[in-house]
Amino acid sequence: MNTNHVRVSLEIDLEEKIYQMLEGKMIEKIIAEANYEPEENIWKSILEGHSFKVTHEMAPKLYDLFQDVKSVLEFKKPIDFYITNSAELNAFALTRTERGEADIININSGLISMFDDEELRFVIGHEIGHLITRYARVVKLINFVFPEAENIPLILAHKIELWQKVSELTADRFGYIASPSVEKCVSGFFKMASGLSTDRIKFDYQAYIRDNEKILNYFSENRNLLSHPVNPLRIKAIELFGESKLYKAISQGEDLKHDEELSKNMEQLIDILITISSSPMDAQRKLFVASAGILMAQVDKEMDEEEYEQILEALSMYTVFPKEFLSEMCKEDVEKIFKESVKKIISQNPAERTQLLEYMASVAFCDSNMFPSEMDFLFETGEKMLGLTRRETAQIMALTVQQGFIPELYK
Numbered sequence: 108m109n110t111n112h113v114r115v116s117l118e119i120d121l122e123e124k125i126y127q128m129l130e131g132k133m134i135e136k137i138i139a140e141a142n143y144e145p146e147e148n149i150w151k152s153i154l155e156g157h158s159f160k161v162t163h164e165m166a167p168k169l170y171d172l173f174q175d176v177k178s179v180l181e182f183k184k185p186i187d188f189y190i191t192n193s194a195e196l197n198a199f200a201l202t203r204t205e206r207g208e209a210d211i212i213n214i215n216s217g218l219i220s221m222f223d224d225e226e227l228r229f230v231i232g233h234e235i236g237h238l239i240t241r242y243a244r245v246v247k248l249i250n251f252v253f254p255e256a257e258n259i260p261l262i263l264a265h266k267i268e269l270w271q272k273v274s275e276l277t278a279d280r281f282g283y284i285a286s287p288s289v290e291k292c293v294s295g296f297f298k299m300a301s302g303l304s305t306d307r308i309k310f311d312y313q314a315y316i317r318d319n320e321k322i323l324n325y326f327s328e329n330r331n332l333l334s335h336p337v338n339p340l341r342i343k344a345i346e347l348f349g350e351s352k353l354y355k356a357i358s359q360g361e362d363l364k365h366d367e368e369l370s371k372n373m374e375q376l377i378d379i380l381i382t383i384s385s386s387p388m389d390a391q392r393k394l395f396v397a398s399a400g401i402l403m404a405q406v407d408k409e410m411d412e413e414e415y416e417q418i419l420e421a422l423s424m425y426t427v428f429p430k431e432f433l434s435e436m437c438k439e440d441v442e443k444i445f446k447e448s449v450k451k452i453i454s455q456n457p458a459e460r461t462q463l464l465e466y467m468a469s470v471a472f473c474d475s476n477m478f479p480s481e482m483d484f485l486f487e488t489g490e491k492m493l494g495l496t497r498r499e500t501a502q503i504m505a506l507t508v509q510q511g512f513i514p515e516l517y518k
Contacts, residue, residue, distance in 0.1 A: 112365075114240060116370065118274050128263055180236075186209055190215070190219055226292075232284060262422075287358065390425075394436075
């Protein structure tokens, strides 16, 4: 089984981008040379001292189930399985980078007690899916580079958030391969979401699936909501995978590099997650940020690195993929889009004129240089397009200088 063909393509792309943005190879080399105590070694010590290690002698049925899932997924590296005394329905996986050391999967006792064998196979397959990908390795990098999560730049933070959600979709596919029953996967989701056992209530799989479709349709039609329907989306993604040509090929021991129908269906589904905000005003703000940034940066003939990063950081408020959006914008009639977006924004919210000019000034001054052509363009935009007086325009420019201008001292 080619595991990369199982993975969601966006998950692979995002993982690679995040790894590169974090300078993964170099950071991992620094960590190794500095001889840091790996976090997974600390977890190993905690689990050895406080949890139950699953062995064939002590828990033969569970041990055989875990090993069978590992075999089905063709995962060769050894795994130590632990059960921790906790009512929380949860499990996690840790990859260990030292040669010869077994990876770790921990399952809470509440999950073991409430899940039947097929539901448990899905959970174990899901966690092994995280070990098959570089998920734990990249999370380790993120935590090392940014010990305080609030310090992660927005352009990276949105990518990480989306990658973590899409990584769950990839891991779910491995869970489904280990337990190929949509009904069992869904009943597992139901138990984790509700905390209820199906012994207590009558679980109606078809009714649950119908409700799931209604939730997804609601979120598809209301894109400006702040939250995302992660569990309903995961359930639908498992349904699509189970019905796909890709899974059929895998179950028959065949290799299928690409399933066009599955990819299209997944793109539509994931589009719900990608949207940061889709209100009409935010759509215009996104167009303004890109077009105004391009025009402002090109006033002095070329866009330098500082200006480029300033534009991308601002675009990250509205899109997970600011680089790609900016690249596409450069192919359009930028001046026309700029004028139209300004007109639409100030017609809806005249008070926003100040913020629009502040953004343009921040792009102009971020490279530690001031050019007469940039000043002229700012005055022209402020007076002719935004309806500001020359004095008001100058005051906004002055405030931007005081807040963020750093002169280039060593020319």
